[in-house]
Amino acid sequence: MKPDKHRPTVGIFKFASCDGCQLTLLDCEDDLLAVAGAVDIRYFPEASRNIGKGPFDIAFVEGSITTHHDADRIQQIRRQARILIALGACATAGGIQALRNWHDSGEYVRQVYAKPDYISTLKTSTPVAEHVPIDYELRGCPVQKTHFLEIVCALLTGRRPQLPSASLCIECKRKGNTCLLVASSEPCLGPATQAGCGAICPAMGRACYGCFGPHENANAPALAKRFREDGMSEPDLQRAFRTYNAWAWQFRKASEEVET
Amino acid sequence: MRDKAWRLGPEHFGRLISVLAEQGYEVLGPQVDGPAVRWGPLTGPDELPQGIGAETSPGHYRLKQRSGPERFAWGPSPDSLKRWLHVPEECFVHAAQDNGAFHILPGEQPGAPPGGAAPPKFAFIGMRPCDLAALVRLDAVFLKGPYVEEHYSARRREAFLVVVNCTASLDTCFCASMECGPGARTGYDVALTEHTAEEPAAYLAEAGSARGVALIEAITAPRAEPGFIAECREACKQAAAVQRRRVDWRTAPAVMLRSFEHPRWEQTARRCLACGNCTLTCPTCFCVNTIEHTAIDGSTGGRSRVWDSCFTQNFTYIHGGSVRTSVKSRYRQWLGHKLAWWQQQFGTAGCTGCGRCIAWCPAGIDISEEFAALAGTAQGGTGA
Ligand code: SF4
Ligand code: SF4
Ligand code: SF4
Numbered sequence: 001m002k003p004d005k006h007r008p009t010v011g012i013f014k015f016a017s018c019d020g021c022q023l024t025l026l027d028c029e030d031d032l033l034a035v036a037g038a039v040d041i042r043y044f045p046e047a048s049r050n051i052g053k054g055p056f057d058i059a060f061v062e063g064s065i066t067t068h069h070d071a072d073r074i075q076q077i078r079r080q081a082r083i084l085i086a087l088g089a090c091a092t093a094g095g096i097q098a099l100r101n102w103h104d105s106g107e108y109v110r111q112v113y114a115k116p117d118y119i120s121t122l123k124t125s126t127p128v129a130e131h132v133p134i135d136y137e138l139r140g141c142p143v144q145k146t147h148f149l150e151i152v153c154a155l156l157t158g159r160r161p162q163l164p165s166a167s168l169c170i171e172c173k174r175k176g177n178t179c180l181l182v183a184s185s186e187p188c189l190g191p192a193t194q195a196g197c198g199a200i201c202p203a204m205g206r207a208c209y210g211c212f213g214p215h216e217n218a219n220a221p222a223l224a225k226r227f228r229e230d231g232m233s234e235p236d237l238q239r240a241f242r243t244y245n246a247w248a249w250q251f252r253k254a255s256e257e258v259e260t
Numbered sequence: 261m262r263d264k265a266w267r268l269g270p271e272h273f274g275r276l277i278s279v280l281a282e283q284g285y286e287v288l289g290p291q292v293d294g295p296a297v298r299w300g301p302l303t304g305p306d307e308l309p310q311g312i313g314a315e316t317s318p319g320h321y322r323l324k325q326r327s328g329p330e331r332f333a334w335g336p337s338p339d340s341l342k343r344w345l346h347v348p349e350e351c352f353v354h355a356a357q358d359n360g361a362f363h364i365l366p367g368e369q370p371g372a373p374p375g376g377a378a379p380p381k382f383a384f385i386g387m388r389p390c391d392l393a394a395l396v397r398l399d400a401v402f403l404k405g406p407y408v409e410e411h412y413s414a415r416r417r418e419a420f421l422v423v424v425n426c427t428a429s430l431d432t433c434f435c436a437s438m439e440c441g442p443g444a445r446t447g448y449d450v451a452l453t454e455h456t457a458e459e460p461a462a463y464l465a466e467a468g469s470a471r472g473v474a475l476i477e478a479i480t481a482p483r484a485e486p487g488f489i490a491e492c493r494e495a496c497k498q499a500a501a502v503q504r505r506r507v508d509w510r511t512a513p514a515v516m517l518r519s520f521e522h523p524r525w526e527q528t529a530r531r532c533l534a535c536g537n538c539t540l541t542c543p544t545c546f547c548v549n550t551i552e553h554t555a556i557d558g559s560t561g562g563r564s565r566v567w568d569s570c571f572t573q574n575f576t577y578i579h580g581g582s583v584r585t586s587v588k589s590r591y592r593q594w595l596g597h598k599l600a601w602w603q604q605q606f607g608t609a610g611c612t613g614c615g616r617c618i619a620w621c622p623a624g625i626d627i628s629e630e631f632a633a634l635a636g637t638a639q640g641g642t643g644a
Pocket of ligand 1 (some may be wrong): 168169170173177178179180181182188189190191201202207208229538621
């Protein structure tokens with residue numbers, strides 16, 4: 001994509017999610033004006049009532065696919081988008097709402113809604129990539145605004161985006177944190193989690209929660225073994241791997257191997 | 261210069277720090293920081309650990325209170341000197357675009373921090389002999405041969421090195437077998453050995469360079485008595501004698517050549533988290549990734565490098581994909597390079613026996629034990 005010639009058209013779409021990733025984009029503050037100048041944001045209902053039409057050079061998709069309507073809509077967006085980018089843990093892994101995948105979602109509906117008959121939902125919450133091919137993922141719960149800016153800059157310049165794919169420990173060690181797992185036996189998910197957050201939790205003495213999902217070579221069962229050796233109970237082990245990225249297969253594998 | 265030896269009391273130690281600071285050095289030293297001994301700015305001897313030791317085992321590190329006056333009984337810190345000399349992240353090209361023309365902008369002086377005019381002048385007080393051995397290895401990588409790495413070079417040239425010989429080894433140390441410790445051989449400005457039979461502890465000081473002699477003369481320390489020297493040397497020998505782990509590094513190339521298809525690689529790969537901690541904590545692992553950045557309007561850009569690890573898929577990613585896709589091949593590459601192939605490249609093993617990769621591996625994978633398994637030899641290590 002060459003600058004000057006054509007301002008790439010952008011659409012930002014929402015599925016089952018908390019809107020936190022879209023808010024993170026709005027949180028780009030000063031840079032947001034630069035982004036709005038460099039691209040043509042046509043569709044971003046979270047930010048503007050000005051609803052434009054596709055096709056889009058770049059579509060950002062927040063949220064997971066949880067209804068029949070979602071499943072149709074993501075197909076339509078894919079057809080209108082040259083580059084489709086999944087935004088955040090819901091879109092890349094199914095989100096916290098993917099916990100329903102291990103249970104009967106009909107039962108939840110009956111408990112929560114006064115008129116369950118009005119609710120039409122899929123049995124599962126699944127990532128966008130289980131429905132349509134995607135071009136890039138921005139991980140995190142929520143995404144990092146620096147990653148959003150990086151992917152926009154890279155696409156505008158025509159270079160490869162510099163997005164992390166390896167473990168959080170690499171980022172943590174670069175930063176100079178003392179390892180919580182080794183020095184304090186804190187159950188840190190860093191060795192199985194993708195970098196990207198800047199190791200902010202370990203820097204504050206809190207073990208990683210795994211917001212960025214499994215890294216490219218994650219060996220979650222081997223990390224679970226370490227937690228077990230440090231005394232973690234089986235239910236706690238399962239909970240550790242079942243948060244925002246519970247349905248990502250490496251975390252899923254570790255949590256399903258737990259004996260409950 | 262080894263025939264000259266001095267005895268440093270606590271007052272001399274304080275002066276050693278202040279004289280270096282007066283000479284314009286940024287003095288760095290070990291301090292207790294939360295659950296570990298880490299390196300940071302040092303303004304006086306009281307900031308050094310006191311009566312603190314460390315206990316390590318595969319995947320574990322704990323500080324331990326000791327009853328003696330020792331300040332240097334904590335083995336290697338998780339920090340090594342590469343954090344200051346081969347920094348975690350550095351931008352080395354700044355560029356701008358002006359009406360379609362591309363310009364390389366003048367950068368800072370090589371080795372200078374962002375926005376800084378000159379490279380820092382570090383004085384490292386309390387580095388271990390294995391840290392010194394690691395610097396010798398980084399020097400071979402960055403300074404020898406036709407291409408000198410100018411950022412490292414600028415910082416390294418200035419660095420003043422005060423090494424403290426070890427009189428307490430950790431369980432994960434195997435520097436004696438790697439011939440990198442527990443006593444320093446060459447390359448330091450000043451080498452100290454702690455004498456803990458008295459309280460407060462005294463130090464045997466030996467100079468390894470002209471500026472080392474000048475420093476000790478400036479702090480007017482008395483000459484050391486032969487009995488004191490002998491006791492200090494004996495304590496250092498003891499630190500070697502208690503090491504249970506060992507690696508027969510000279511056999512490593514032959515062992516590696518016959519072990520490519522050893523079943524051990526697959527077993528270890530099942531334990532390995534591919535987290536990269538071993539490489540980042542290793543004082544001699546030097547690999548970096550190069551990353552580019554641009555402004556949104558395309559007016560400016562740059563190229564930086566950041567510490568990388570051979571355990572990532574992007575490492576050795578070339579046209580068509582990654583050369584090593586399995587964790588097994590990555591671990592094999594790492595161990596092989598540390599112990600064997602480094603010898604052919606640089607004339608020494610790439611490992612100093614500091615044991616950091618053993619203690620700081622969350623999975624507790626132990627390079628000395630892995631090597632023993634490949635070599636088919638018995639080993640004192642205790643890993644799973
Ligand atoms: S604190 Fe967590 S993220 Fe940091 S190095 Fe240790 S295990 Fe990895
Ligand atoms: S390979 Fe391990 S023991 Fe050897 S120098 Fe590196 S961190 Fe130390
Ligand atoms: S050997 Fe240990 S520290 Fe190194 S990548 Fe594997 S699990 Fe991480």
